[in-house]
Structure formats: C-alpha cells, structure tokens
Amino acid sequence: MNFVAVRMLTGDRAKYLGLIFAIAFSSFLIAQQVSIFSGLLNRMRSQILDVTDGDVWVMDPATQYVDEVYALRDDALYRVRGVPGIRWAVPLFKGQPVARALNGRFRAAILLGLDDSSLAGAPHKMILGSIESLRDPDAVIIDLAGFHFLFPGLPPRLGDVLEMNDRRARIVGISDASAPFTSFPVIYTRYSLAVNYVGRQRTQMSFVLAKAQPGTPPALLAKRIQEATGLRGVTGDEFGWMTIGYYMRHTGIPVNFGLTVAIGLIVGTVVAGQTFYIFTIENLKQFGALKAIGVTNARIVAMILLQALLVGVMGYSIGMGMTAFFFAITTHQEATRGIVLLWQVMAASGGIVLFIVSVASLMSIRRVLKLEPAIVFRG
C-alpha cells in the first residue's frame, strides 16, 4: 500500500508542491539563520580561538569578555609564573588603535601584542610572509580582510606601511585570521611595539597567556592561578564561552535570530500542517473507501506518516540545498567569511522538520482515525 500512499500524495501536484515548498522554505530559513547565528557566536571568540599556544588566559577578575579588558600590573606576570604547574607564562596585549594607510584610508583595528621572545599567540595560518618576520623593526602582520580594506583593489603583498598613534608599522606578513565580530582588521605585532601603537597608559598588559606543564590539566592550572594570584584564570574554551555568554546576555542578537527561527518554525508548521490537513480532508472519501475495503487504521496511519515523511525529506533536502548554495556563495565574501552550514545545524533542522511533519500529520491522522468507513455510502 506504500505506493498507493505515495501516488495519492503526488497525484495532487499543487498541494504536493505547496507542502514541499513550505517545508523547504521553513528549513532554509531555520538552517540559514541558525548558521549565521552560530557563525556570529564564533566570531565573538575568534581571537581566543586563533591563539592556540597557551592553555590558560589570565585576566583581571572583573573581566566579562575578550573585547573589554582592564590592564594588569606588570608583576602579575611574575606572580603567574610562580604558580606550580606553569610551563611558561607570557604577556599578551590587546588594544584597539586606529590604523591608517598611506593612501589615507583608516580603520579601527584589533591589535594583539605578542611576547617579544616567544611570539606566543601568533597566527598559525599565514597567507604571505612568516611569523618570524615579526622580529624585524616596526613589523606587523595583518589579516587578509584588513589588508583588503586598507588597500582596496591591491593583491596581497608585503612591505606596505601603516601608521598607528603616529608610529610606523610595516606589513611583513598577511594572515588568515578568523573573522572577528566587529569585522575590524586584526593586526599582530611584538608586545614592545604594540604598547606604543596605542596611547601609553601606566599599565598595559591585557592578559597573561600561560602554558601548563605536561600532566597538569589546564582547568586545574587556571584554578591554581586564581587561588595564588587573585586574578581570573580560565581556559581558552571557557574564555570563549564567557565572551559568547556576555554577548548573548547583553545584546539583542539571540532575540533577533530566535524570532526569525521561530517564524520559520511557525510558518512551516502552520502552512505544512494546514495544507496536509486539507489534502487529507479532500481525500476523506478515498480513505473511507480504503477502510471499507479492509485497510486497517494502523495501515492508514502508516500511509499518512509515509506521505508526511516523504514531504519532509523532499522539503528538507531542497531547504538544505538552498542553504548550502547560499553559503557556497557567501562564504567567499569577506564580510561573511567563515559562516558555514554546520552539520549540527543540518541535524537540528532535520529534527525540526521532523517535528513539523509530525504535527502536520497528527491532525490528519486524528481525522482519519475518527472517520467512519460508512461515509462512503453517503452521496
């Protein structure tokens, strides 16, 4: 009887396509919005993710997220180094100077100052140049998107000069940094240079980046640092989630995306549910005839579920195809780079589609189960 169910469904072309469109649109909207949301969440912690050398970030106890830091006193570094289980600890500067190119274009930038000797925290994905070049005088590494903004129309190249806080900075490398939330250029340099690229303050050190000795779990080390120094020590992963949590709590981003996802869910459920229900109502006599002929209720439920599943699979596949196509285009754009369709989002969208078709079919199943086969004798 499965083929009968499929033919009943596909026989009414308009409703069949309407159902598929509703589910495709709904799953596209949900997957696309959730993917962008996930991409933005990742951008919020992009600088933390890109620093892979250290295990523990040490910061002022009141720090809430990566983009707002209160500088540490210089002795913080030595206090951290004295904690048992530390392999090494280095300073990390994070500031936001305005970088200006000689062509006159300027932009606020995220400046990361790395330990002069170890260069711990340097980018690992280089497009041009090498990390070691940071040891040159006035050397900076800039991310590709930042380069394109400050030098529009030029192919990536080394040697161009920037000016920050009236000081010269020469580009010795171009990195492929993860896109930051604010879409500012990301500039790396040595700590000793970085502090001069922003207005000089009494204290400068944004973070201490610490590496645990082999056998010491980073979480344990973070706890020890906290106990020994009174500073806040968190693993990179924890710091990332702290930052995401801050933005989630203090911005309207989750509400906006949540609303769009809810609209996708509601529109999908209502349109698919209503169309599926109308489809069933219009076929009541046929279902009645099948019941009279001797089709059991269980078999009819299976037929309806098969129809719903088929519509769900078709709509979901088209929706995911549309989403993948969307991201295939946008992921190559600088502004939207790094925002991709994650398998987790696909799986969640699949679950939501399953929910939509289940709700849609439940109403129909209820109607058909209550149907008396004697209806077929009523003209």
Next chain:
Amino acid sequence: MEHAVRARGISKWFGEREARIQALRRLDLDIGMGELAMLVGPSGCGKTTLISVVAGLLDASEGDLEVLGEQPVRMATRQRILFRRRNLGFVFQQFNLLPALTAAENVAVPLFVSGWKRKTAVEKAADLLAELGMADRVHALPSQLSGGQQQRVAMARALVHDPRLVVCDEPTSALDAQAGHKVMELLAEIAVRPDRAVIVVTHDNRVLDFADTIAHMEDGRITHVEPGAGMARAVAVNQ
C-alpha cells in the same frame, strides 16, 4: 437455501437524547446465496444505513445479524476488518476511485490490501478489466474515463478478490439510462454466481427487473418483500 444475510430485529439509532434519530426499526431481512437483492425506497428511508450495518461498517444498536454464516458483531475489530477484506466487495455511488491510480491499479486495491505483489495484482486487475471490455483503458486515470467506464472499474474493484457478498450503493444513479442498463447487465454477468450474493441499493426503477428479490423500505422499516423478474440470474445463466 444458504443465507448470505440473515437479519432479525435490527434497529439503529444515531445521536443522543433529544437529537436521537432511529434510522432502522426492528427490521428483518433474508438474502440467499446466489441471489441479487435490491433495496428500494425513498431517500432517508434507511437503505444506506441498512447496507452499512450489513457490510459491518456500522454496528446495529440492537438485533441479530448473520453475514455469510458469521456474526460480525461478535468479532474483534481487526477480525471484522479481515472478514470484510476477504468476503465483501463494494460498489459506491460516487465510485470513490483513487484519482492518482490508473484503472488497473484502482481495481487492484483490494489485492494490495491483502498483500499481493503489485505486478501480479495489477495483471489480474487488467485481465478483469479486459473481461469488462476495457482492455485499452487499463492505464487510464479515473479523470480520463467516462462515468460508465468509472463504474465498470468500480465494479471490477468490488469483484477482483472474489468476494462472497457484493454491496452496491446506487450503482446506476450517476449514469444515463443506457449506461445504467449496461452496468446492471455487466453486474449480472460477472457478479451473480451461486456462491455469491449481491445487494443493490437503488432508486432506479428501470433496473428492478434484474432483481431476484426486491425489499421495499420506508421510514426505517422493510414494508414488503417481493420477488423480482430475476433477469440477472437469466443473464448469468446465459453466460
């Protein structure tokens, strides 16, 4: 004579309290095997309710009913469905063909329900349609068939699984006189057999001559039963 249907004191009510309506009033009915019985009477007299009860689609509110020697009311729901699936064939007034299936597939539905393989079932259905003069229409959709052709498909669907009781609800009402007569001739040719009973509900006086027995109904009662001309049996014998 073996009874296909034996009903005693059958009553049926719909609704409750003030809205309660009695559709059947303690009626008795006997239909023998090999017989073509017609139920006639004005609209609302209870014909449709009676065949629904006989076919096991509705339960009688009271009375005893025996169909093909069994008492469906005593069966569990699933048993009753299987009994109907095996032993009953239906021809509906509005045909109720599945619009997305071809003529042969529509005819094969009772076989699909019984678990036949699709190919074998459709082949058997196509053979039956060929017997009904529709060999060239087996792949047509219901929307591509005339009313008479749709009724023939519906009849083939009712008979393809070789049921012992065929219930027809106004099989000629949607057809003109000539097509209606032809449908009854076909019904007589292929449905009437010594080991099968056929019940036809009709308004159509032009087809009464085909009946062996005519039960007249009024206000939920069978007012009288009279022998018919038995033309169907004559047609069947001549085949």
